[in-house]
Amino acid sequence: MIPAEGVIVAAARWLELLGRSTELQASILIRSSSRYTDLTPTQYSTALEWLHSMSWTRLPKSSLDRSQTLGTMTSQSKREYLLASLLGAADPPWLENADVLVHSSDDLPQDIERWSEILGLSPASGLRVIRRVSGKIDLARRAQVGSAGEVALCALLEAKWPGAINHVAATDDGFGYDISASLQEVEWHLEVKSTTRRGRLSFFLSRHEFETGLADSHWKLLVVGLDDALEASCVAEVDKSALRQFAPADRTTAASWESAKYDLGGRHLVPGLTFLPWGDEADVGAHGLLATGTSNRSPHFAWMPKSS
Template sequence: MSMPSLPGDGTREAARRWLVHLRVAGVSRVRTLFTHHPRYADLTPVQYAEGLEWLRRTGLVSPSGRPAVNVGEGLPLDDADVPHVLWNAEDDERRSATGTAGERCLLALLRQAGLASVEHVSAVSDAFGYDIAATMPPDEHLHLEVKATTDPTRLVVHLSRHESDVMSADPRWIMGAVLVGRDGAALSVATVSRSWLLSVIPQDRSQRGTWESVRLDVPPEALEPGLIMEDGKSVLPGGSCATHGVWGMAAREAVSG
């Protein structure tokens, strides 16, 4: 059976807007907003319809119009003269909670997969440069950096300089992305390409200036559904938590261990 086509960029943006506004209003009211408010005229009614249909098909919005994820608040409709605040304590707390939930999700999935050893090392110290240390049979070690989000339409991650340095030196390091649902469960898991990460991290131009953290907008082609090691081996059984279309991903076959 053929897989449904992937949503395009416009459809994914429409889906993101649905997720934001369905938190406070029903489908009919939100559709009216998208149809009549000039702020949303950059997308077509067809894209909004496709975005909602994709969310319903993937279970990210229930038949009654309830979102399964919480992508956070959008800007107010009359904010043309209001500066866009890039940080506040509430957002920071929410991101921290999402990150913790993502780590717990992957810890649970790895343990359910029967790995010999699974340790939450970032709970002890950030010095490791990754969040989870695990051992796959017969004696293959995995160092997993976890990035979590509640947004199924796009994947944005922040990478610290220390995490980048560890990645560059440690061939066992991989980055796993987790879509966290309202209930704290993992709705989708993907691996971010190591080669892509290495190709986009900044380079210091002078000893007088060094970067410490970078924000990365991960494209669909840099994602592999599931947790995949460098040799193509799948860490999780089957297609565990790999939802077609999340972050623009297509389904791919992974080599099982």
């Protein structure tokens, strides 16, 4: 729950005081000094409870260690820390796509503008906090979604070809692909990118994965579309020529790229996994992902419009 304005102000004051005193000392000062009487005792106690229940708990638990940690932070850093806690607690719908929606401090959402104003922070600080929080959330979410997509695709393929599928990334992520599929004397190497987003395909590709794909004719980059429960609902192959077309280029031997973010559209996707020997059987396979009405029945991708 997001606290009221007065509680947010009180929380900021607690952070300032706890950088140089214990909770007991800070509490005595709050009750005795006229500079703190514009807020009620209830607001201060509510603010302290909220701090303990939020990301505040990631600070050291002992009063001495917590005081030392906060003492090394500037006043602005403490307020930005508080703003980050507010944003993380609110988890607004736009946060997942903040990298696209919030390009500059002129694009700050209204809730960030209001909280920044309450805390006396500039728009630049608000933007910095958004990028920090969204970056952390994105890393954690990408790991969760990525793992779910790999497991789902392994299950789909294993149901069709028992014993032929090896989830290599589960034990070693250095191959340059996630799954190997040994089918009809061909070993396919499948790099998997997963997404829960509709209408937008965004993923990261390491240089090792990129160069492995260029050198290996049996390497495929696949996208698994997941629903809100992280269950697979569609699959597609990414056109390898798009990877080459949009890849970064090293401009000097003094620096080289190691990871690239791709934002692709439906025109860069080949629906289904048509390169695999699915045959003509009528069953729809795991998760109901097989395309119907085609002679080459393979998991189908209908996540994005082809015109995008």
